[in-house]
Amino acid sequence: MKSMKRVMRVLAMAIMAATLLVGSSEAAVISISPASQNSTIGNTVNVDILVSLGLGEVVGGVSLFLGFNPAILTGASYTVDPDSKMGTAACGFCDFSGGFSGGSLDLFFLADAALNQAALGALQGGGFRLATVSFTATGNGTTPLTLSFAQPGGAFLSDANGNVLPASAVNGSVCVGPGCGGPAPVPEPGTLVLLGMGLAIAGLRHRRQMRG
C-alpha cells in the first residue's frame, strides 16, 4: 500500500512536471474539468473547458471542437465565456459557435473588441473557464472528450491582437454505466507529459538506488 501511494505521488508529480514543461514551451493549456467522471444513463454530465495561461498571455478568441461518442452522450447545452472573462456575452456579435452536431461541439467566439491586452489580462489572470458544456448520458460505455481545431490552418486560441496564441490540449473522458465504479481511468496525456513521466520514473529509480 505504501509503495502504491508512493507510485501515485510520483505519477502526480510527473503530471505536474509535464504540465510545467508544457507551460514553458506552449504555456496555454486547454483542458477538460473534471478530467474524468462517471455517470449513469439519464443523468446530466457537466464539464468545464478550462484554459491556463502563461505570463502575459491573454485570450482574444477561441476556436475548438469538443468531440465525444454520441452513442454515450447527447449534447444538451453550452455557454461560452460563462464568467465574462472575455466579454463575449455582452459583445453581441462575438459568438459564431456552430453548436452541437453529431458527436462534436463547434465553439468559435471572440472577446469583446473593446477589451484590449491589458483589460483582458486583468480579467483572465492565469486562466479561466472558456466554456461550460452539459450532456445527457444516453448510453453505457466510456467516451473520450477530445479537443481539436480545424485543419490544416486552424488554431485553438487568438491573443488580444489577432495573432495565434499557441496552445496544447489535455483531453478528458466520461464513463456511463454500472461498470464505471472503479478508479477513473488515467486520461490520455499530451505528448510532452510522457517526458515528465520519464523524469518521475527516473526519480523513483534514484530513490530505490539510494535506499539500496
Add this chain to the structure above:
Amino acid sequence: MINLIRHRRGARHGVLALVLLLTASAASAETLLMPKRDYLMGASEVVWGITTLANAGSTYTIDFGDGSSVGPLALADRSYINANHTYTSAGVFTVTLTVTPAVGPAEVATVQVQVFDSSVLSAEDLRNLNKNRAIHNGFRYLWFSQANRTNFDTVHVTNWFGHTNSYAALTVLALMNHGFTLPNDNSVPVGLLQKYLVRRGLNQVLTNLRQLTLTAQPAGDPCVNVSDAPAPCQGIYEATENPGYSTAVAIAPFAASGALNRLVNAAEIPTAASCGGGQAAEGCVHGKTFGEVLQRLVNALAFGQQDAGVGRGGWIYQFNSSQSDGSTVGWDMLALLDASAAGTTIPAFVQGEFGNFALPQGLNTDGSFDYRADNNPAPGTGNPNLAKAGIALQGLFFAGAASNDPRVAASAQYISDRWNSTALGQQFHCNNGTINKGCAYGMFNAFKGLKLYGIPTLPGVGRPAGPGAIPANDWHADLEDWLVANQVTPTNSTGGHWGAGNPMSFSCCGAATAQISTAIAELILAPVALVQPDPGLFSSVGLAPATATNPAGAGSSHTVTATATTSGGQPVPGATVVFKVLSGPNTGQQGQSVTNAQGQATFTYNDAGGAGTDTIQAFIGTLGSNQVTKTWLLKCDADVDNDVDTADLLIIRNANGQTASSALDPRDGNSDGNINIADARYCQLRCTRPSCAQ
C-alpha cells in the same frame, strides 16, 4: 432644266426629266460640317462646313444649337460656308448646317461642339482647351488655303503650293497624325477632312510619283517584298523635287495612313506619272495597294543611299550621289522610321550602312550633326544647328542606339544649350533668322528626336513648371506654348495659320508658305512623333493589365502599360500617352509618358483613396485605349464591399482552418497564410463601423 410648258406628251417627258434631275441631285449632294471640336465661351469662334450643292440659287442657315442662328443667306461659296459665333454659355451644343438649293430638298449636317467657360477651368484644362482650339483652327486654315478648294468634289487632287508634292505629303501627314486617317479598305472615307482633304492630298502625291528601275547596290539588294524581286525591280520615287528627300517625305503619309490595304483609285488619278507611256506595270501606282506603293518607295530610297566614300550610307538630293546631307537625312529618318512602324520591310543593308558610316561621319563630339558629313568629329564643324542635332537623335534612334548612349546625351545637350539661342556656332538659320521657335525645320526635328528618346525636359528650356503636372523645362510644352501664342488670327475665317515667314518660317531654304508652317505646327502639336497606332488595337488591347488587385493603402502602387502598335503589330515609338484614373478611389490621378522603341509607355500611381476599384484609361490624342481596372483590397473585406463588418467575420469563420488562397486573400487578416480564429480577432478589431455593424 427641262422646259415644262409643252403639250401633254412633252410635259410628261419634262416631268420625268425633272424627277431624274431631282433624284440625281439628292443622290450626289453632300453637306458636311467641320469635325467635332471645342470652343471657348465668350470668344468669337468660326463654325464652318461645305456642300456639294451649287452656289447658284442656294441658301444656307447655320443653327448654333444655343438658340441662335444665321441665315438664310445666299450661298456664295459652297466650299467654305462659315460664320463667327460667340457662345454665351458653356455646354454641349449641336450645330446644324442647312443648305437649301433652288430646287430640291435641303441638305442638313450636324456636329456637336463643346463650349467651355474659362472661369471654371483649371489652368491646365484651359491650356489644353486653347491647344485644341489652335489645332482645329489650323485644320480649318489648311482646308481654306488648299489649291483646289472650290472644286473639292470634282477635282480629286489638291495641294498647298510651294514644294507642291512635299508640302502636300507633310500636310496630309499632319492630318493623319491627328487621327484623320483613311479606311484600310476601298470604302469612301467618312468625314470632311478625311474625304476631301486627306484623300485628295494623298492623290496629289500619288499622281506625281514616278517609277525607277532599281539595280543591286554594293551594299545589297534594294528589291524586297515586291513581286519583281530580286533586283532589278521597279521602285517608285518622287522625282519632281529632289528625290533624296522628296521620296522620303512622300513615304511618310503612306506609312501614317493606316490604310496599307487600300487600293490606289485609278479613276481619281488617271494621269499618274508612274503609269502609261510604255512604263512597267510593276512601277505604276494604279491598282496597287498603299502598302505596295509604300514598299516600292522605301526600296527606291534604299537604292538611293550613298554607296561609298565620306557620306556612304547617307543621302543627299540626288540618289546615289557622293555625299550625305544632314538636312536630307532628317527626312529620310522620318520616312524609314514611319515605314518601319507601319510594318514595311526596310532592305536589310540600310540600317547598317547608315549607322556604320554616314552617322558617325556626320556626328560631332559635341552632339551636333554636319550639314555635309565631313568625317570630322570636332565640335562646331560641318555647319551644325539645333535642327541637325535633332536629326542626329533620329539617326541614332534609327541605328539602334540605346537611350543611355552618350551620343544621345550629347545631342540632347546640344539642343538644350541652344534652345533659346540663335548663336553658339549655329548655321543655316530659318529665313526669319530663328533656329528653334519660329523655325519649323528646327522645331520639328527637335520634336522628333527628343520624342523618340522620350526625353521630357531639357535644362536649357527655361520654362517654369505647370500648369498641372507639367515639369519645369518641359521642351514640348514650351513649343506648344509658343505655337498657341503665335497662331495668326485664329478666330478669323481666313486665319489660323502660322505665317509665311512671320512668325514662323519653314527653313533656311525651302519656300516659306503659311500652309507649310501650319502643317509643321500641326505635326508638333500632334500626340505622335511618327504615326498613329492602329485605333482598333489600341482601343481594345492597348492598356494592360486588364485587372489587378493590390492591398489598399498609401504604400501600395500599381503600374499600367500602354502599348501602341500599328495594324501589322509594329511598335510605334514617340507617341505621347496620357493616363487617367477615370473612376474609383483614386479618380483624377493622371500621368503622361512617351512610348519607347517597343511602343510602350507606363504609368505608376499610389493608392491615395483607400479601398475600391479604379478604372484607368490611356489616350493618344483623342484615341482612347480599352479601360482596365485596379482593385485596392481592404484587408478583412472578405465580401469586397469596401467595408469590414460581421458579414466579413462570418466569411472568415466559415473558412476556419483553410489556408489562404494568396497573399491578397482578404480573409487572412494577419497575413500568416492561414485562416482561423486569429484572423477573426484581427478583423474584428478593424471593423469599419461600431459593433461591426453592416
